[in-house]
Amino acid sequence: MADHIFQKKKESTWYVRLDIPEGVRPAFGGSRVFLRSLKTARRSEAMERRLPWLAKWKAEIRDAKERKALLGDAWREELHAQSVEQQKNKERRILNLFSKAQTSATGPVDLSWIEGLREVVEGFIEAGRPDLAEKVVVTFQHYLDELPNLNPGSGAQLVEKMVAFFGEIEASVTADEYELSQEETEEAMRIMADHTVYKPRSPITQKRIEAFRLYQERKGIEPKTIDQMSRRVDQFSKYLNETGKPVSFDTVSAYLDQLTDKAGNALSSKTKKQHAWSCSSFWKWACKHDVDWREQYKGQPNPFADHDYPTIKGEAVSWDAFSKGDVEHLHALAVEKKDQPLADLIALGAYTGARLEEIGRIHRDNLTFKDGVPISFSITEAKSAAGIREVPIHPQIADLVSSLLEASPDGYLLPGGNNKYGNRLDSLSKRFGRLKTAAGFGKEHVFHSIRKTAITLVHQAGADVAVMPGLFGHETGMITFDLYSKGPSLEQKAKVIGLLSFAFP
Template sequence: MADNLERQGGIYHVRLAVPKDVQPAFGNRRILSKSLGTSNRAEALRLRLPYLAQWKAEFQSAREYDTLSQEDKDAAIHKTQHLARLFDELAQRGTLAALKVKPVDYRKIEGAVMLPASDLADLEALTQAGDAQGIIRFVESSRTQLLNFIMESDKTGVEAQEATDILSGTYKPRSPITKTLLLDFRAYYEKQGKTPKTTDVLIRKVEMFSDFLGKTGSALDFDSVVKYLDQLTDVKGTPLSAKTKKQHIWACNSFWKWACKYSSSWRETYKGTPNPFAEHDLPIVKGESISYKAFSREQVEALYANARTAGDRILANLIALGAYTGCRLEELGRIDRDSITFEDTTPISFAIADAKTKAGIREVPLHSQVVPLVLQLLEKSKDGFLLEGRPLDHSNKYGNRLDAVGKRFGRLKTAVGFNREFVFHSVRKTAITECHQAGGDIATMPALFGHETGLITLDIYSAGPSMEQKSKVIELLDFTFDFT
């Protein structure tokens, strides 16, 4: 609880953990809690201060064996509540307005939430006399006394800074998603075997939401998630698609579930709180791109020819291999001599040992038409890899060797008239579409292209189709590429 508040049944309660060394003085209670009798968060932020100050003073007194009397404790609380009621009454009667108190001064008056009982009569006397400036001076003096009291009882200065911000009207609650929690969450996620890129994307989205909470001073609830999603835009200021917003929800929901399970402080803070990231409706806006499109066979052949004409042989080879294998860009970048299986001296297949999903780890047969190209590339290779790219020790942050040639593909397809709905992954879609439309076995295709079927029989019990079955499907592909 970054702000020591918890909402129970619509009413805010102030809560504070009792230090272990003084718990015996508090009946071995671990948490002190008190209803503030309000559903208004701003009011609760003010009303919590005397309780926190009192409790911290009691902790210190318990350590010094000098416990305050219950009468004094009750008096401090009653004084605060009396003052709050007094200002409410003055506001309702219009007394402050009649005294022509400026709005900025009225906020100062609202900020004074703790006064000695003996001073209340003086304040009421000033009000009755119509001395507006006297009221302001009185409240400013009381405000200073309050801050001094909190500073003395708060060794870290955190509560004192919050009190200063609240009384000046600049306070914004800090995000409960702390850096420490995020570091622990990252460590947990990395242990699950997720790729560095997936982990970074996940953490970044949670950080973005945490920054939003900090900047806006919003509480972590369903409404703040709605506001966060509504303000998400791309670099051009265009609202994000429903699909992208769902990725943000997924990331934050993953953090919420982890924190509720593994963080004791989080469980205590949000005990009984509904998951704020659940049940969000994100209607798809007309015109949003649902998925990347597949090229036609002729379009892939034209892209290959354009790359050859431009003198970019590496890009042309990438297109050809992508078309005849249906592999992802990163998968093609990892094909090396050691991953290829030979029959005598002929390459017949290659293994993908690292993939986005378990289903992506597979053996892929080489199409008979692409074997000559593979032999050419192996003969010319200087590092054993089929396609020229970054050296392993110079690969980008996520170990991708072909990011540069991938960007060249993007420039090529744009130059010949393809829009953002077409990317290199579209070549993979072309290969799968061509196999499907040529009558490829639907039970073999998922294993060939690295997808789960969703069927227990095939995904769990079956060892998968044979290489002969996979080869039969891959041989259905037919492109016209000039490898000379």
């Protein structure tokens, strides 16, 4: 019946029929099919008349599916939480039965709460569930019959029965509220009977993570930072899926405690803070831009905030500056290894104090010449406004800059290639890492340490401290300099750079 029309036996009238998917039948009163008389005995007319009905029914089924999809696992999560709480109450009540105070207590049992059952029964009848109303009456009659002969053992059994009863009632009410199918209703019963059969899924879905990523991209956040943040949020979401825990302060605390590196070593406090910061950024975004999330966690404080991060001895490693002799030694090692691009990188870093990728972006288009000699280069991309600046070229590397530019096939001083984050000097950076490690330097020394060396040397040589921030791309923290001043002149910067001197071959 691919065309959805048929004739009943011994009838000439045509009917249109459409099966209702099992998962959404509760939304249609449990009906299995839509059926309508087309009031014609002619098949050609029936084929035309069926179309509006089919369109209407399919739209209703689609709406029912969408409503169900929007709810997702909400009913499972609600029942799971209630089942956990019910289990705690059951254990507490049974423990009380066997406690000394309970077993020795005398006096009448307080049954005033039973008065409220009348409203419960009437409510079920009004809702069209006389079966549940009858179940309440029968169960509580049994409860009253058992009371006179209770002892701790029989009392525990009665508690078990009453808890199971309340679980069945809760599952039935939830099934009606969420229009669950028969299969889903049976699952609801199982969850209320044993909360361990269901692990709540993480509310941090891939769809939400992608929306968060798009938001960060529109804000102009660095791609590498976006990747790191999204990866950390996804990692926390997987933890929620594996454990079935809710998004809460305690869950976040447990998550941070169990974080380790690939070797199984606990992460440093600094790295844990980065995980919490990434997830906190997601939380703030979701609370502001995701309506369903905002409603679900309305009134709940940020669970990623205010965690304690104990400082472990030796874990806080700050980058150290190389000495002048160290930089000269590293340069000589690079020359000895016949890695001239690496030697050139070290020389450029030492005489400019520029960051790795700032050096990687030096191009003929951002160089300034005077009488054919390069005198400065402009940095037009930086993480902050202070990083956008003009840097003078030390006379000791002017010839080097000219020769590199002359030999360059693409206009950049140093050879490189863009990785997925647009960084040109990844390869040189790794080679520098291997070089300094072979020279006996640890993780506290990186290429950025050469920048620290340059700044330290000019400072110790008596450089004008009011010029140094403008030369090296730092904010001063003073409104006068950061907001109102255009910064030091190139001549002032050149005087500071001129204080540097290295014995490079």
